[in-house]
Amino acid sequence: MSKFRLYLEENNRSPVTQLWRExxxxxxxxxxxxxxxxxxxxxxxxxxxxPHDPYLQVDDLLLLPPSWSAAGLVQYPFGTDDLGRDLFSRLIKGTSYTFGFALLTVAGAMLMGLLLGALAGMSKGVKSSVFNHVLDLALTIPSLLLAIIIVAILGPGLMNTTWAIMLALLPQFVHGIRNAIDEELQQDYVIAYRLDGANDWHVLSRLVIPNIWEKLTIMAAMGISTAILDIAALGFLGFGAQAPLSEWGAMISDSLDLIYLAPSSVAIPGLLIFTAVLSVNLVGDGLKTAILKRRQN
Structure with a gap:
């Protein structure tokens, strides 16, 4: 005998299940x-x-072409650079620097933005007004330009680049989280919860944060694509990762003089940057569409 269900299973799924379905x-x-x-x-x-040490220099294998070329070797799928280092191994290692550090950067900016955005969204009066005006002023500066200014103060290097991009992305996260919290505070169930005696901490932790996690996810996805481009751009300009680190933007900068001799050493890192940003944007757009369809249903 089948189990009696008061509600249809299709309408009784959790929000996460509905979001994944869409x-x-x-x-x-x-x-x-x-x-x-x-x-x-x-x-x-x-x-x-x-497959090889990404920093090992082999003098007998300078500027080796990719393996699909007649002069290439199968042990070196993408060939070698002007110092005889395996490009395939350097590109794999560079994923940790360009893509991995972008994830860490956005995670740090998201945590700090959540804290400051909560303070800005829950505060009222003069303190809130001053905070909002400072944020609006910071948002007028592009994130890459702000990161360059911070790196110029801290000095070049991958770790300083990470901190610079984290601070450059922070105003965007604080602004978005503040607006999301302010919109959520206008809902009727929040007002009813306050009338039951709930304080600001209860409202923030039990109502506001659980109801804005979808917006936080979309902001994080957009922030990751920006962080990837900023890390690669700073590495290309010489402000980010320094030699011999195999960060993708720095690899393009180092191989730019060899573009006619070894075009793959410039094209492949650029293609990886494009693919990484494209994957993040596709996931972000997919999440936004899925959230809209879930709310409509």
Whole structure:
């Protein structure tokens, strides 16, 4: 005998299940998710899956062409650079720097933005007004320009680049979280919860944060693509990762003079940057569409 259900199962699913159902119906979003997971796994396992030492210089293999060329070797799929280092191993290792550090940067900016955005969203009066005006002023400066200014103060290097981009992305996260919290505080159930005697902490932790996690996810996805581009751009300009680190933007900068002799040393890192940003944007757009369809249903 079948079990009696008061509600239809289709309408009684959890929000996460409904969100995943709408997300997986989008083929482009699923392709982006597969690429995103692939980059994430490679960034974690990069030290263990590189076929060669990415920093080992072999004088007999300078500017070796890719393996699909007649003069290439199968042991070096993408060839070598002007110092005889394996490009394939350097690109794998560079995933940890460009993609992995972008994830860490956005995670740090999100945590700080959540704290400051909560303070800005829950505060009222003069303190809130001053905070909002400072945020509006910071948002007028592009994130890359702000990161360059911070790196110029801290000095070049990958770690300083990470902190610079984290601080450059912070105003965007604080602004978005503040607006999301302010919109949530206008809801009727929040007012009813306050009338029951709930304080600001109860409202924030039990009502506001659980109801804005979807917006936080979309902001994080957009922030990751910006962080990838900023890390690569700073590495290309010489402010970010320094030699011999195999960050993708720095690899393009180092190989720019060899573009006619070894075009793959410039094209392949650029293609990886494009693919990484595309995967994040596809996932972000897929999440936004899935959230809208879930709310409509």
């Amino acid at each position: 997300f997986k119906r989008q083929h482009s979003a699923m392709v982006g998710l597969v690429l995103f997971i692939s980059f994430f796994v490679i960034s974690l396992l990069a030290p263990f899956i590189t």
